[in-house]
Amino acid sequence: MIKVAIIGPESTGKTTLTKALAGQYNTVWVPEYARDYLNELDRPYVQSDLLEIAKGQIDSQKLKKKEARELLFCDTDLHVIKVWSEHKYGSCDPWILNQLKVQYYDLYIITDFDIPYEDDPLREHPEMRSYFFDIYRNLMKDNDKAFIVAQGDLKTRIKQAKKAIGALL
Template sequence: MLRVAITGPESTGKTTLSRQLAAHYHTTWAPEYARAYLEERGPEYALPDLEAIARGQLHEEAQAIAAAEQQGHAICFCDTDLLVIKIWAEHAFGHCPEWILQRIEQQRYDLVLLLDVDLPWEPDPLREHPHLRQHFFTLYQQALQVQQATFAVVRGALAQRFEQARLLVDELLK
């Protein structure tokens, strides 16, 4: 089972791209658990909430992968990953729980699509930092480089992002 993570700062089209790719390849995708969690509980969060969100994201991924395997698919897409939790925890609380860091080291994706911040910001009650998107993008890029992850930066309008991602996934599937 090939796993592709779509990651990056807020308001970069991660969910849209995850849905498009899953539909195009007729497979499953793991939604961003943080959105459902915060919509239910409100936008305020503490470090234990981020840990609960991390566990929920892992559960969403496991369910999507199991469904893809059951349906005989070769690939599954993940809308965000634990790297998002790591970066938010370090930004908001100055550190990330060790178990999340260990899980990031253990959990590898066959491809990570890092979405650039060149899309306009779309306000949303759950989004926090419209003026820090470039800063966060740099943090994601540096972390992926340190992990020696197989990743590519995806840029442009939504249609261009889909086309770039599709070409990268097609290459992965060869």
Template sequence: MPPPLKKIVIIGPESTGKSSLCEALARHYQTGYVPEYAREYLLQKGTRYKPEDLTAIARGQLALEDRQTAAANAAGHQYLFIDTDMYVMKVWSEFVFGHCDPWILDQIAQRHYDGYLLCRTDLPWTSDPLREYPDLESRDRLFHIYRDCLINQSTPWIEIGGEGEARVAAGITAVGRLLQ
């Protein structure tokens, strides 16, 4: 019987390399990953979203996570990397609309993860029609909000910085430290 699946979440502000890091870690560990559902949703529905859209995105993200978790378990994988969780939905909701759907908060309390990687804002901004905050001040403010979320919960976490292969190497080292 394989060991239980370890779930590592990658979070942080926009344009901090979360998706790239998630994919690189999945390749390195020869496992699956959960992409960010918001991208798919916003490409279909458009970027003029309301609070209820964020709840729909949160539900879609968790459904995708549940499918990928089942697939990783069935394949006997040791790790699953997750690009975005309900902390991201909480921060996004509160930052844009000033409040968060209680259902999202309930999901934060109910879900279990084995570690978090918090991506720093040390990468250059990459323009994307779905991104909203190109200024470093907003991105740094969001980084500190994410950091506060992680400080105030019990799952271990590590900040990740650096560019390119250095960032991936930092992620690999962090996964090793988180799961010792």
């Protein structure tokens, strides 16, 4: 099974690209667990919520993996939670850091911030998309992860992703 994680700054088309790729390959995709979790929370989130979100993301991925064909597309991974936790709270839960050491994806697709920002109540830093993009790209480089950067409109991003995925098939 080939696992692909789509990561990137806020409002850069991660979910749109993830859904589109799953459709292109007739397989399932793993939604971003944080979105449902935070929408159901009746208070502002705190750092311990990020651990629950990480666990929920992993559990969701395990469930969807059973349904997937030869490819599984994941709308985010624990790198995003790590980056967010370190940015907002100055640290990251050790459990999340340990999971990052053992999780494996065959490919990461980092979505560029070259598309218009769309406001959403869960988004916090529209002015920092470039900053977070650089962090994700450096994380992939520093940890020797296989990755591409998806840029342009959706059609162009799908074409870029399919080329990289084709090399794995």
